[in-house]
Amino acid sequence: MAKLTIGCFSSLVGSMSLDFAVKLAEAAVEKGHEVDFWMSGNATMLSKKGQKPFKDYSFLDKRIRAAMDKGMNMCACEACAEARGYHKEDTFDHPKFIRKSMDWYLASCHTADRVLHIGGE
Amino acid sequence: MAKTTKMAFLVQRAGYKSENPKLALTHAISSQSVEIYLEDGDTVVPVVAFVGEGVLNCKSGQKAMEVYGISSTESHLQNSLLCDLKVLVCKEDLARYGLTDADMPDASALGADTAIQVVPWEQIHAELKGADHLLFF
Numbered sequence: 001m002a003k004l005t006i007g008c009f010s011s012l013v014g015s016m017s018l019d020f021a022v023k024l025a026e027a028a029v030e031k032g033h034e035v036d037f038w039m040s041g042n043a044t045m046l047s048k049k050g051q052k053p054f055k056d057y058s059f060l061d062k063r064i065r066a067a068m069d070k071g072m073n074m075c076a077c078e079a080c081a082e083a084r085g086y087h088k089e090d091t092f093d094h095p096k097f098i099r100k101s102m103d104w105y106l107a108s109c110h111t112a113d114r115v116l117h118i119g120g121e
Numbered sequence: 122m123a124k125t126t127k128m129a130f131l132v133q134r135a136g137y138k139s140e141n142p143k144l145a146l147t148h149a150i151s152s153q154s155v156e157i158y159l160e161d162g163d164t165v166v167p168v169v170a171f172v173g174e175g176v177l178n179c180k181s182g183q184k185a186m187e188v189y190g191i192s193s194t195e196s197h198l199q200n201s202l203l204c205d206l207k208v209l210v211c212k213e214d215l216a217r218y219g220l221t222d223a224d225m226p227d228a229s230a231l232g233a234d235t236a237i238q239v240v241p242w243e244q245i246h247a248e249l250k251g252a253d254h255l256l257f258f
Contacts, residue, residue: 007256009141009144009258040144040148041140041141041144042140101151101154102147102148102150102151103151103152103153103154103155103157103158104158105148105151106128106148106151106152106155106165106167107155107158107159107165109126109128109165109254110124110126110155110158110159110163110165112254115254115256117254117255117256117257119141119257119258
């Protein structure tokens with residue numbers, strides 16, 4: 001099994017890139033790969049807790065929690081999140097979720113077999 | 122055995138209505154502190170390359186602080202140079218927008234030992250081929 005680092009910079013609403021990144025992460029986790037999922041820029045919106053499902057908008061909350069339950073590591077860029085008003089108390093409460101600075105992503109890339117960097121808007 | 126990972130940050134988008142170029146630079150700059158996560162002797166070596174519309178990020182004289190109250194991409198570029206990052210700009214794409222070496226931001230007055238390198242696409246391509254990971258912004 002391999003280690004996959006997925007970085008995403010697109011927002012939860014207004015783009016489908018984050019949906020694609022999560023789908024990819026789910027598939028990798030299901031296959032037994034180790035997955036690090038990095039969110040930066042507008043993608044930190046995904047780390048906001050209290051999301052409610054509406055059929056008109058992407059709702060990834062349950063799916064990423066399930067992926068984290070299966071071992072996926074999620075990390076949000078702390079500065080990007082804080083700049084958007086997503087403070088620690090506003091974000092996921094899950095043992096596999098952390099907030100760090102960008103060097104965490106580079107370190108994850110360093111030890112990854114493959115890096116899938118899914119850009120921003 | 123010590124491992125070095127070369128990461129290429131390729132900026133293709135202009136800076137207007139997008140934070141991608143700044144994110145590319147801040148992520149590349151974070152290589153300065155990545156060692157705290159790595160095994161002893163391991164390192165991450167970044168190279169930042171601006172191509173296509175992305176070269177428009179590299180125009181000097183940006184006034185983001187005066188107009189918007191935020192730091193400019195130019196100041197991020199200067200910070201990159203102060204950290205001795207390799208910053209490449211595609212010569213051919215620069216010419217398409219009527220820009221030259223003289224338009225490039227510079228950080229020598231701030232004490233930087235390195236400068237932006239305006240190079241042919243072939244040289245950027247060679248850097249990309251030599252990278253372990255490519256990150257497109």
